[in-house]
Every structure is written in structure tokens, then in C-alpha cells.
Amino acid sequence: MRITRRLVIDIPKHSRLEELDDLMRVFCSSKRHAFKRLLNGEKKGNLIKKVNVTFHLNKRYAEDAVMQAEQIIQSQKELLPYQIENVEAKIEKTDKKIEDYTTGKKRPKKSPLSLVIKGLTSRLNKLNEKRNHFVQCVEKNTIPSVIFGGKKNFYARMKGKISNQEWKDLRSNMLYARGDKAKNGNLNTRIVYEEKENQFYIEIANPLLGDGSTKKAPRLRYKIHIPEKYFEEIVNVVMPDVAGYTPKNKVKYKYKPYSIEIKRKNGCYYIHLTYDKEFRGSEVKGRVPLDAAITSGIDVNIDLVTVCLVNRQGNLLNHKTFYCHEMEYVSSNRRTNIAGELAKEIIDFLLEQNAGAISLEDIKLKQDHDTNKRTNRLLHSFAKNKLQSAIISRGLKNGFKIKKVNPAYTSVIARFKYKDMYGMSTHEAASFVIARRGLGLDEKIPTYLLEYVQRIVKIHVKSALGSMEETEKGTEREKIREKKLQAVLTNIKNFKKNHRWKLWSVIHKTLEYNNQGIKLKEV
Template sequence: MSKRRKRKPKHFRGVYALLVFPFAEDFHLLLDLMRRFSAAVRYAYNRLLEGKGREELKRQDDLLCTFFRLNTRHADDAVLKAQAVLDSARERGEDPRKVVFGGRKLFETLRRRHLSGKPLKELKREWKEKRQGLLYSRGDRTKGGNLNLRLEAEDGALWLRVNLGNGRYAWALVKTSHPNLSALVERVHASLPYNVELSLKDGKVHATFTWEEEPTPLAATKENGVLGIDVNSDPYHLALAVVGPDGNLKRHLTLSLEEVDRAPNRGTKELLLWKIAHQVVSLAEEHGVAVATERLKHLPKGRRGDGSGRAFRRKQHRFAYASLLRKVHSLARKKGVQVVEVNPQDTSAIGMLKYAPLLSLSKDVAAAYVIGRRALGFKEKLPKGYGKLLRDERFRDHAQGFYASRVRELQAKRAQEQNPYLRRRLSREIGEAKRHLSLLSSLQGSPGSQREVTDGRNSPGVNPWRVLRVGTFLPLLGREVPRDLSPLKVFLHRGAWEGWRESRGPHPGGGPKRANVHFG
């Protein structure tokens, strides 16, 4: 059976603009077309769920053309948008039958019926715009650009001609200062295809013009090394590590993201993120290396009442990880810089346990270093000192005793706590302590517990990096995510439990005296 051929990634550029209508009649005619097109998308979506095909739906005698009064090309574009929504729902693992056009969040807010007056009126307006304010037309080279939504350049101005059907057109002035505007105008003069999507927001029509471009030839590849990137929420910054092709660290630095957090609005935040993306890609170009990042799809943001605390949830919600990496990836590809994504499993743990104490790096730079090495294909061997520590029964007994005592202490606190939110937090901490205790217990006699290499996949048996993290950070250093990791050097060099006791003794937060233990 032949393997499925991997699709080449497509590279798009775009322009965002506001449409200004010289004649009010054109504006209202366009709104009516957008309302009919939006309804046609919902109709096509339901027919696709029933198993109907694209060719059947876009026929001239089908309801998409007759009932919604759309030409065959508009009808076909409605089917394409519906298919895109269906594919997206399936890729996310959601039930396609439960898709809400207009947004589930708005729908649930309206269904609660807890608003009245002006807030309710504004919410209904927003819901109506999202449900009825869509029009899309794909570009076509054979039609000289775009048949239904065509751009015309006249006297230094850019106009959008909207095909209303039956030989009628509506005209709108395209108002924008987007940096890709000149490239769009060039495509208009060259009669090259471009896609157009119109959307309604706050009573105004906005246009997004996109087109596909040939990818820029790669000038900076991982053959010369990589720039490992790790984004951190506390402190809010970007850690960068330039890794040579031999796996050695050549340079490292951090870029603060606090200015992004202080941005007064979303537009300013986006500009700052693009500025940082340019700095990152410029650094990769300077060294002639590829960009390496973790491959993360979803980050839990937490919710009110989960017991994690307001300050922690704020840090998570401000975390612009996905947005920043999308910008870095997009800009890197345009600049001819190769992008490599790696499995994120255990990158932070390996960085903190191995390279932070060994090279005197911060935990974040150490994680970026591990990401870079993984992108180059290097395996992370467990240092001999750590292997010796894992085999030391006294170390395991100390760590197990710590977590067993921790569980009893937290259970006693939960029994006396009246606040339901604090009880929930204590329950979460008890569950975490029990999982750590189980992990340490399973280390003994496990055939996979002494595996010395991790490539981001689950090892047979116990993962030694996770056991080390559980057994050293909280019981010995007093924090789940410690800042100072230099005390671990004694294990890297000596490996024996006596090495720790001779150097400084158990941490005051470890063992039976746990007054200084902190989670976080």
C-alpha cells in the first residue's frame, strides 16, 4: 500500500482594507448579497453533512442558485467555505453537527438571557453581523484575477467591483496603508489571481485580499545550525539559543515580552509581536541558521474557580505563544529561513536538569538549547551521575518519604479548609503529590527505568528525566520550578547521594521539615 504523499505547504500574502461606498445604495445591495451568501454557506454545510457533493450543490438548478439567487460561481464559493468549516471541525476532533455559525461563545451568551438594554442590543448586532456578514470569492487566472469581486486601479485609487448578478455591480473604494498594497496592485495590473473575503464589523465592510506565492528559496538551513526558541510566561520573555551543527552552544540571549503585555490595544500588541518576530528572524539570518521551535497545539489557560489563582491565570492568558510563533514561522519562510518544529516532550526538564547546571544557563535558555539540539537530531543521554543517583535507594527513600508526608499534610489541611476554591486547589496538589509518589515507586525494578536516551517519545518503563525532576526539584530545592539549579552540579559530577549531603545537606523545604516548600 503506497504512502500518502505529503502536501507541500502553501505560502500566502495578504492585504487588509476598509471599504468606503460613495453611494449608499451600493452598500445596502452588498449587505443583501452578503446575507444571502452567508445563508447559502450554512445550507451547503448541512447538505455536505448529508453526503452531497460539491458538483451537485453548485448546479444552476440547485437551491443555492435558485433560492439564494446566487450565480454558479458564488454558489461554488459558498460550498468551498462550508467545506473549509467542516474540515476544520474534523481536524480539531469536534462533532461537525455541533458547529455554531456566528460563534459558540456569542450563542451561549445570548442563550443565558442575562443581559438587557444596550449591552443586549450590541450583542445581538454582533451576532447578526457574524451570521450574515460574509462574502467570499476565489481568484482565477483564467478570469483575469477575480470574477465576482474584481479590483480596478484608476487614477491612483483602488476600487472593488462587486458582481451583484443580472449585469449589476456595486463599487467601493479600497482604503488601506498595508505594506503589501504595492504587491496587490502589481497583481491587479498583471491580471494575476487573488482571493477576496468581505466581512461585516461594527456596521462597516472590511476586505481581506490574499494570494499564493512561490516559496522563497532556502538560504539559511539547519545544515549550518539552528536557532532554538523557547517562549516563557514567567518571566514573560523569549529565550534564544544558537546551536552549531555539532550540537554545541554558540550564543544565547533573551528578549523581553513585557512590553507586549502592556500594550493598550490589540493592534499595538500585534505590531510589537511582529517587531519581535523580525528580531528573531534577523538573528537567524545573521548566523545563517534555521529556526527551531516546539510543536504545541493547545495550551491550557485555566478558568475561574479552578483553584490555580488569579495571578497564575493572568500569566497564562497573556501568553501569546501561538501568535508569536505563527509570525516567526511566516516571516522566516518569506526570508528563506528553514523552520523546524520538534516534539516538546521533556525539553524543559532536560534543560533544567542537564544544561542549566552544567553550562550555568537559565532554565529557559537551557530549554531553548535542548530544542535546538533536538531539531538537529541529537539524542540527550542521561549523565552518568544521574544514573548513579537513580540507582541509590537512599535517594529514592528520601523523595518517597517527602511526598508521602506531603500527601498526609495536604489532606489534613483540606479537611479543615472551608473555602471551596482553596479545597479544590488542595485537592489538585494532593493528586499531583500522589502521581509523583507513584512515579518514584514505579522506578524500582522497572526494566525501562534506566534508559539513557530520550527523543521526545515515551520510553518503555519509567522516564528517567521525569523521575529526576520529581525527586530533586521539590524535595531538595524547595520548588517545582526552581530558579537556581546550580546545586544539581554535585549530582552531575559525583552522582552519589552522599555528595548532596556533604555539600549542603537536604534543603530546609525537603524531608520532614517542609516549611519553605512552594508550588509553582
């Protein structure tokens, strides 16, 4: 598993390292140059040679610049299907809002109705244009426009909120050098230890300072600060091992391959050190079930994480809830800290309970954005991903077997089947379902619920369909609703032939469960 740790170049804050800045500027220019040429179809091999000569960089820097440009293009292409899906979800939600306001189902609280509809229509047109642009990118095998330096900063420069120099600094604030096992570590940047001073330094090859008289580029050298909690781990990575001796009895050193990215931000120079780390734990892939004596299921939410422990037979042993309400409103850096602290608490609890495996939901990058800023923030999946990634990383480090399971209907099953049975909250019951799913156990539908669906839900759906047939020709939305209701009836009729999730889907769409018991939803 690849790990990234952040170090800092030890200089007075807001001081500028001119030689390093110049190298960053050239490297970023070469990356943008490579990006444009790759989009125009130029071959990678020829481009590396051109970048090498044009920007006076050594071959390795040229390869890294072209590789980074290639990765940007590849990542943008991979994101396109998700972007189209997200935009279409927004279009559907906006379309529904317009219809609700037009038909009188909803009324605006503050603004006039005409103004609200005008605003929503304008939003809908923009979303349609955005979707069409993404679709064209897929059809033409290209990508949306990329702004180096950031879209927000680009518009800030257009409005005169930042100076031209500030904009240029934002576009030339990084340097990357990859490690290579075949080349004995990282040739362009290396972290070294000075025994006399008891100090670590970073050495950076700078071809721009060379006069061409030698193949080796002059090296920049700066003191660095290593965080205390990662000190031992990082020292083991950067310090070389003795590989043998030369015929002249000189020591031959073997360096571990690690990649370094240097970024300048808010007057500080940060070093992102990335390397491979072997863990005692492992991830279980495919349909292979977990086989630990005690398995934990973890349900991750924006404000709390619930943990449930089960035995091999899927019986409940213990459960606990960990709260993290700050995740709803704090900054990104603070969220990262909270995620790490919470992951430590959870793993310590699992170690105390002698758990051997962890089952989590396989969270997908899918958003359900609305026009409400607070709702968007709460529904955003990146915070959940931070929590889950922190739990997985610490779990692997401590020797747990980890399996990601399909999250389909975990909350529905929890609500209708296990919530009252064990006297748990919905989230705690959901973590119980996740643990059982990690063990490969199936969730049968309770008899009373099956009878309720057959007797009451079936009649309820048929009644809704009958009332639709009596009305005049409906809108497109009503036609879609009619198809969905027909599908519900088909799933009820063929529930023995279909997968159980089909009927759980029917229950999710037609029923709700609260303190008063089971109630029918409006369908």
C-alpha cells in the same frame, strides 16, 4: 505559503454600503442554509444547484457558500479530540481541588468551605456534561451546535443588550470569493487600477442586481486603501501580466489567483486578501536534521523570547533575550503588532550573526486551564502561537531553513544540565537545547545526575510506596499515584533499555533544581 493582508474600503466611517450589505446578507443566509443541509447528509453537488436557484446567486458564489459551510463542519470535527482532552484536564484539576478542600489539605481564603465545595461540584457536573456531549458527537460523527454571529452575541441578544437588527447584522457581515488559477484569477471580486485617477478599486459581482438579460452580473465598485508597507507586494499580486494578443491585436491579460473575504466590523469594511507567496526559505520536515553552519534555537514564552546560536557540533556561540511583557495583558490586535515587531528584531539579530537555520518547538493546541482568569490568560497558547508564526513567516521570507522539534523535556534538560554550565537562565538554556535538537543531537544524562537518581531518588520513591501500603485502602487518586510511582521505579531500573526521555521524565517528576541545588520533590 499562503499570506493574508488586510485592506480597507475607503468610505466615511459608519457609512453603509446598502448594495454590498444586501449581497452579504444573502451570501451568509446561503452559507447557513448549506451548513444545515450538509449536516442532514445532502450531497454537495445537488446543494450547489439548489443554493444557486434559491438565493439567486451565480454558480461561483453558490460553490463558495457551500465550501465555507463544509469547512466549518470539517474544522469542528477536527477540534473535537482537543476539546475532549481540554475538558478532561479541567475535570481532573477540579476533582483534585474538591479532594484537597474535603481532606483539609487546602483551606479557602475568603468564602466558606461549604460554598467553595458546592461551587466546585457544580463546575464538575457541568464539565462532565460537556465531555459527554463531545464524546457523543464523536460517536455519532456529528458536531457541537454552531452559533452564526457568535455565542456571546447570541446571549447578549437574549438579554436585550443588543437589538434584533444588530444581531442580524452580526450574522450577515461577510462575503467570500475564492481565486482559481484555471479561471484566470478571481471571477467574482477583483482589485483593479484606474490609471486616470491613480486609484485602486475593488469590483464585486452582484447577481442580485441583474435582470436576467445577460450572464454577466452587474459590478459594485468601491475605492480601497492599501497599507503603505504592503503596497508594492499587493500591487504585484493584483496587477495582471500580459499573456499575449488576440487575432484582433488586443492584449490578453493573465490574473494571479487570489481569494477575497470582505468583512464588516464596527462600521468599517475590511478586505482580507489571501494569496500564495514563494519564499526563499523552507521548512525541514521529519527527522532530517538542520545542516547550517550556524543554527539558532528559539524558546518562545508569553513574556520573553530567548535565542541561542550554536555551530554544527552543537557548541554554544551566542545567546540573547528579547522581552515582550505587554503580551501578557494587551488586546489581540496589539498582540499581533508586538509579535510582528519582535519577529523583525529577532530575524535582524540572526542575520547579523550569519545564522542560516532556525529551530523552534512544535507547539500543540493544548490548554491547562484553571479557575483563575489571570492564570488562564498567561497559560493560553494562542499568544505563543502568534509569536512563533510571526518568526516563521519572517524567517522564511529571509531565506532561513526552519525546523519544528518535539518540545519534550527541553526545560528540564536546560535546568539540570546546561543552566549552570553556561551561566544562563532556564529559558536561554532551553533555547540551546532546542537548537541542538534541531541538529539531531541527543542529550545524555550527566553522570552525577544518574548516580543521584540511582542512590537517592530510588530510595525516596520506594519509601513513598511503602508509606502508602501501610495506610488503609485509599481513594482513586491514591491508586493512580501508586501506579505512577511504580512506573517511576520501572523506568529507573530499565533506563539502559529505554529512550533517554524516560529517565528525564523521572528527573522531572522527582527532582527540582534551585539556587540551593538539587532537591527531592514530594511524590
